[in-house]
Amino acid sequence: MDPKQLVADGYDAIGDAYTAQAVEGRTLDREWYLDTLSERLQRGATLLDLGCGAGIPTTMRLAEDFDVTGVDISPGQIARARKNVPNATFVTADIAEVDFPPDSFDAVTAFYSIIHVPREEHYALFQCVVRWLRPGGVFMGSLSASGKGQAASYEDDFFGAPMYWSNYDAITNQRMVAEAGLQIVMADQKTHDFNDETETWLWILAANPG
Numbered sequence: 001m002d003p004k005q006l007v008a009d010g011y012d013a014i015g016d017a018y019t020a021q022a023v024e025g026r027t028l029d030r031e032w033y034l035d036t037l038s039e040r041l042q043r044g045a046t047l048l049d050l051g052c053g054a055g056i057p058t059t060m061r062l063a064e065d066f067d068v069t070g071v072d073i074s075p076g077q078i079a080r081a082r083k084n085v086p087n088a089t090f091v092t093a094d095i096a097e098v099d100f101p102p103d104s105f106d107a108v109t110a111f112y113s114i115i116h117v118p119r120e121e122h123y124a125l126f127q128c129v130v131r132w133l134r135p136g137g138v139f140m141g142s143l144s145a146s147g148k149g150q151a152a153s154y155e156d157d158f159f160g161a162p163m164y165w166s167n168y169d170a171i172t173n174q175r176m177v178a179e180a181g182l183q184i185v186m187a188d189q190k191t192h193d194f195n196d197e198t199e200t201w202l203w204i205l206a207a208n209p210g
């Protein structure tokens, strides 16, 4: 099966269960980085949230202060997000295929989402992020920092559905973001427990130098 279809079908099915855990287990780092991002933006700034999921907790919080567009490949997640965050705009699309005019956004975020995109598409995605950002705009994402990365990994029972991931290691992720044209402001690895496992993420804040 096409891995992207598998991911879309998977999140259609497990969106509620994933979100319930994410609200509990992926909180502390997320809150800190959201504060850090928000401090850099003017109220009303335009923000694109890539792989927004069901819109909680992140998109909802961002939409309190900013003009947010969320994109997700799962129609079920987009339906949940529209209910949860009626004051944001949502698009059902693959973040590696969707397009926006140049200089459209003051910020682009991607929390725990690029890990589900085949890794050979990551660099082109970061190049798109640079193009979509206004000069001085910022990208914030939580990217994989697990070991050496894996071209493809599958699990039969991720919250009850099959799931797919594809990742690079933290150093490669950081290098790709920089080579795509973003200036790294912050790049930290943070570890916490989630879904009965310990996971480490690379949190990146990077700016479009214009």
Ligand SMILES: C[S@@+](CC[C@H](N)C(=O)[O-])C[C@H]1O[C@@H](n2cnc3c(N)ncnc32)[C@H](O)[C@@H]1O
Binding pocket: 004, 007, 008, 011, 022, 050, 051, 052, 053, 054, 056, 057, 058, 071, 072, 073, 074, 077, 093, 094, 095, 096, 110, 111, 112, 113, 116, 117
């Ligand atoms: C782990 S969830 C993260 C959701 C939310 N960003 C959060 O912080 O909790 C990953 C989300 O990315 C979406 N996703 C995965 N691959 C995608 C793709 N190629 N294009 C758009 N969305 C994608 C999934 O449907 C899912 O909703």
